[in-house]
Amino acid sequence: MRLLLSSLALLAAFQLAGCASTGYRADAEVGLRPVSAGVGSVSGDLAGRPGVESLIDRLVASGDYDRGTLVAILSRVESQPWIIELMDRQATPSRATGPTGAWTRYRARFVTSESIANGVAFWRRHETALERAEARYGVPPEYVVAILGVETRYGGYLGTTRILDALATLAFDYPRRAEYFTRELESFLVMCRHEGIDPLAPRGSYAGAMGLGQFMPTSFHGYAVDFDGDGHRDLWGASDAIGSVANYLSGHGWRRGEPVAVPARAMGFTPKSLEAGFAARYPVSLLVSRGITAVNPLLGYREASLLELDATDRYEYWLGLDNFQVITSYNRSTYYAMAVHQLAQELRRAKGEGPILTRLGQEGSARGLAMAVD
Numbered sequence: 001m002r003l004l005l006s007s008l009a010l011l012a013a014f015q016l017a018g019c020a021s022t023g024y025r026a027d028a029e030v031g032l033r034p035v036s037a038g039v040g041s042v043s044g045d046l047a048g049r050p051g052v053e054s055l056i057d058r059l060v061a062s063g064d065y066d067r068g069t070l071v072a073i074l075s076r077v078e079s080q081p082w083i084i085e086l087m088d089r090q091a092t093p094s095r096a097t098g099p100t101g102a103w104t105r106y107r108a109r110f111v112t113s114e115s116i117a118n119g120v121a122f123w124r125r126h127e128t129a130l131e132r133a134e135a136r137y138g139v140p141p142e143y144v145v146a147i148l149g150v151e152t153r154y155g156g157y158l159g160t161t162r163i164l165d166a167l168a169t170l171a172f173d174y175p176r177r178a179e180y181f182t183r184e185l186e187s188f189l190v191m192c193r194h195e196g197i198d199p200l201a202p203r204g205s206y207a208g209a210m211g212l213g214q215f216m217p218t219s220f221h222g223y224a225v226d227f228d229g230d231g232h233r234d235l236w237g238a239s240d241a242i243g244s245v246a247n248y249l250s251g252h253g254w255r256r257g258e259p260v261a262v263p264a265r266a267m268g269f270t271p272k273s274l275e276a277g278f279a280a281r282y283p284v285s286l287l288v289s290r291g292i293t294a295v296n297p298l299l300g301y302r303e304a305s306l307l308e309l310d311a312t313d314r315y316e317y318w319l320g321l322d323n324f325q326v327i328t329s330y331n332r333s334t335y336y337a338m339a340v341h342q343l344a345q346e347l348r349r350a351k352g353e354g355p356i357l358t359r360l361g362q363e364g365s366a367r368g369l370a371m372a373v374d
Helices: 007-013 052-062 067-074 081-090 102-110 113-125 127-137 141-152 163-173 175-195 217-223 238-251 284-289 322-330 334-351
Strands: 261-266 281-283 292-294 303-310 315-320
Touching: 052 067, 052 175, 081 163, 102 303, 102 334, 113 127, 113 141, 113 334, 127 141, 127 238, 141 238, 141 322, 141 334, 163 175, 175 217, 217 238, 238 322, 281 284, 284 292, 284 303, 292 315, 303 322, 303 334, 315 334, 322 334
Parallel strands: none
Antiparallel strands: 261 292, 261 315, 281 303, 303 315
């Protein structure tokens, strides 16, 4: 759903912002009025930039804006060169050839006693919305809460970069992803028009992700829901964020009542002899033949992803199942999805909800699973 970015880098750019809705609709007309009577051309940092006029033409043709309003808004964009520098650093690949502890360090940023305690408190405050989301979309509360925890510390770190500036900078100053970010900028402006939001007001990540769940604008249009019934889809409000995250996971194929991942034993397996990662799916029989076996019986599953986590002094192996793949649609990173999974399990234990999937022995599932997955 989001652009694949290191959550660690995102957190470095965030500031404490609180969990309540920011009320961006309060001054909705501020950014929607032209600043002068004449239409003219875009001035300021975007003046003369290729692609700006075609963006304006598309939005005017769609009927969402008049030209004068768009010229006024885009003339107030402030380009942010530091965003391009951060994006370039994100694109630098790792060249490690053995265990370096990368997973251990990554996990330690998200699965902590403080994060667990705050997550349980968030769960209890919003239990009604979380239960409604599970009933409607089939996604357990612990996974919705865990995603909000990893993304924004349950709304505590929402980002301070003006979304309009972030998306415009990336659309017009970052050729490698210009097409993607131009589409996101266009979607953001449409979102602001439909929701009555001042385009100059919303703030979020340096990549343009918004709200408690850090939705990109195109994901807003596809999956954001008005879960509190107030007539607006408010990504900065807890109820709408909960419903929207659950809807996103459901829309990407979440399987109600099925596990996410299981730990595996690696007996006689040579590290790096098979490609690993969420996209590396293998027949379970092949994995068994290479010495990779699930700690718990993996009944009914014929394929799984081989997950290799770079712990401090060894590789740790897991098998990722269909719901693990769904989490990676939110952020295409094995470490991200595993952090969400492990935080979800800790949240469930801390809240006293019992082992995940114990009800499968009574209800069964489409795959005939009958085990509790740790």
